[in-house]
Amino acid sequence: MSGKNRRLTIKVDALARVEGEGALLLRVRAGRVQEVRLTIYEPPRFFEALLRGRQVAEAPDITARICGICPVAYQMSACNAVESLFEMAIPPQIRLLRLLLYYAEWIQSHTLHVIMLHAPDFLGFESVVQMAEAYPEWVQRALQLKKAGNRLLALIGGREIHPINVRIGGFYRVPRQSELHELRDPLRAALDIAIDLTGWVAGFEFPDFEMDYEFVALRHPDDYAILDGGIVSARGLDLPVAAFDEAFSESQVPHSTALHYQIRGRGSYLAGPLARFNLNFAQLSPLARWVAHQAQVVPPVRNPFKSIVVRAVEIVHALERSLELIERYEPPAQPWVDYTVRPGVGHGASEAPRGLLYHRYEVAADGTILDSRIVPPTAQNQKQIEDDLRHLAPTIIGLPKDQATWLCEQAIRNYDPCISCATHFLRLDIEELGERRE
């Protein structure tokens, strides 16, 4: 059968090297895509319902349990939402520590994805275990890099996994200056590794594929946005986080327990490293920008397969900024600022490793959460992932099926999807049948 008339069905029942449980179905006939489905079948976990009736002070710790890879993102978005509602001013040294904590998570999460989950795709290995046989030095260096992130996260967050030291208004305990200074050498060594890592992954072979994305990310006046900011897009969106619902709509599709998102009146969009990089490149640290230029990966980058390079550049940025912040750190007089509960609705967002993470809480006068809403980046990217696969179809139609499947899975992993975070919603239809008597 010629490539033109070929029928191709790619079905992957369980996606590997992603966080959570998902599947892929792509049907192509006579060169036309008939069906694309990124199926997310992981059961919803009802965190939003779980939050109702709890004290708003518990939100950072409860939502942190949504994800073992990006708990800091959940903590920070929750704090932002509550602190904006309570009109709290966060002192600079507490903000500095939050940035350090968040950079630590980016270092951990990006290193895990770049080396353990995504690099094997480019090098033709089924898993990092096989890759480690051929490239042991890179896996060992990645371990060292991630360890630097782990140490920083453990020091500020209280432990490496699911940090426990974050509270509304700040931290329960802040580190001593000397404790942070002890991390300078490991972070400097990690920075060297990250620079080399960027060069290494930039040398991979990338499929010739570009998409005309609408990139969406936070933008902050002083920083490459991570902790907070307003929402901007490549096609002119510029709005405060509180206006999230005005710009974005959500819908349910039958094949996913995660909601789909789109920009009202326009369609899918891309959140995550590629969006941040393209929208806020000028705010990356000087070394990160220099490394990006060396790697010949500079905006506009519309090839999603190059997101692996962008993640490596963001590791460089996170390490360079962390070292700067450590030099400026002086322990605050009080680890947190007190607050007065105010009833109303609070909105908060931050840039999780995988992209924009939005929280909204409706809070009663006694501090009880009446309603909550959490919009993780993978849910926002779902529709875009399906659009990528739809556009990738002409490229893969002529390939042997195993290669076509490989490329589709790789395209999904470009997004480092965190399916466990995204599972969110299960519509429960109760049909009133009335009584029937035979």
Added chain:
Amino acid sequence: MGGGILVIGLGNALRGDDRVGLWVAARVAAAHWPQVTGLPLEAADPMLLLETWAGYERVYVVDAVAGSLPAGTIVRVDLLRRRERQAVVTPATSHGLGLAHAVELGRALHALPRHLILYGIVGREFVYGGSLSPDVEAAARRVLARLRRACRAATGRAEACTNTR
């Protein structure tokens, strides 16, 4: 850490019997046995495991397992023996990578301890919240006793070796 003994407990503290590994490791940590470190770890991230057990001579991992055996059954697996490992420790989840990958990765990188033993305890309930099922808690106490004997024997042997030098 060189030559010490590490007891890692894996699991999720919020998922019923899945927390049994954490339960055991926390008690090992509190017991302060000589040359023994207990470490509850709520993630079987291979990179973290490799980093955690680096430098230890002997490592025990305690984790809940799901299977057709009765709840509370204890399965001891020498993780350095490939057939034994692959028969019991399969990736039970698509959530990233786990203990099986950590061992394979450690083997590829020559980053495994000399002794690496898994005590798997068959769980009954892996529901949200809750505490340990009675038969699983009883098994956890038996594992704790076995670990104490094993650690005592291992540290005793190490001391004997040192004394004969």
